[in-house]
Amino acid sequence: MQYTKKGIVLTGLLTSLLLTGCFGEEPDPKETLDAFIDSWSNQNYQEMYSMLDEQSKENQSEEAYIERMTDLYDEMQASEMQIEAVYPTDGEEDNNEAEENVFTVPLNVAVSTPLGSVDFEQDISLNLEEQEEGDSWAIAWQDTLVYPSLPEGGGFRVSPNAPTRGEIFDREGNGLAVNGKVLEIGSVPGEIEDREDFVTEFSDLTGVSRETIESRLDQSWVTDEVFVPIHFAPSFRN
Incomplete structure (x- = not known):
């Protein structure tokens, strides 16, 4: 009888361990x-x-994503590049987002270039997706994570601006006309899949009028292969 009781206890412990192993804990979006x-x-x-969500992967192939980045x-x-997620502190967790299987936090991004550092903050979201091996978090990618006003299909060209004029400041020392x-x-026009959507998104993100965007894309020298500057962002630190 004593042996049987011990056997029952051991069996219960094993069952508990098996259940814990089967169900596990909820995946942590911070780890992803x-x-x-x-x-x-x-x-x-x-x-x-490999860590993007299904919608992001549907929008572009792995080869296209790697080439674009x-x-x-x-x-x-x-x-x-220096990238840091700003996680909420204890007591500041957003329960609504957790219930909706979405996790969103700000990112602090700093990119070093020959002209200085490009610094900005942009939100990044993760979606909880069902997988055969269990639920997992995946990144909802958007090009604005590379630069906030970058539209889909847009690109960059870094160019120095070396004016010879003096700088002008107001009484409080705020720059009115400064070198930078x-x-x-x-x-690149040939990479724009839908011009109407591109013009709308570019205008919404940068504040540049649709007429200005259209006129710059329609300049006489523009071809499908060349980069066409549309907007100028004085965002570099000296």
Whole structure:
């Protein structure tokens, strides 16, 4: 009888362990995002693509994603990236987002270029998706994570601006006319899939009028293969 009781106890313990192993814990979106940021910082675009959600993968193939990411950072002449997720502190978790299987946090992004550092903050979202091996978090990719006003199909060209005029400041020391450097944002016409959608999105993101965008795309020298500057963003730090 004593042996039987011990056997029952042992069986109960084994059953408990098996149940724990089967169900496990909810996946942590922070682990997925940290791994994604690590791959991003090391410009491992293939690994980044593997962590995208299904919708992002439907929008572009792995080959197209890797080529676009490579081209964008080559155009920016990026030498180093520092990316940090700003996670909520204890007590600040957003329960509504968790219930909707969406996790969104701000990213602080700093990209080193020959003209200085491009610094900005942009939200990134992860979706909880059902997989055969269990639920997992995946990145909802958007090009604005590379630069906030970058439209789909747009690109960069870094160009120095070296004016010879003096700088003008108001009484409080705020710059009215100062020397600086700019980031040209535009597109290669041959890579625009839907011009109407591109013009609308570019205008919404940058504030440039539709008429201005259309006129710059219709300049006489423009061909499908050349980069067309449309908007100039003075966003570099000296």
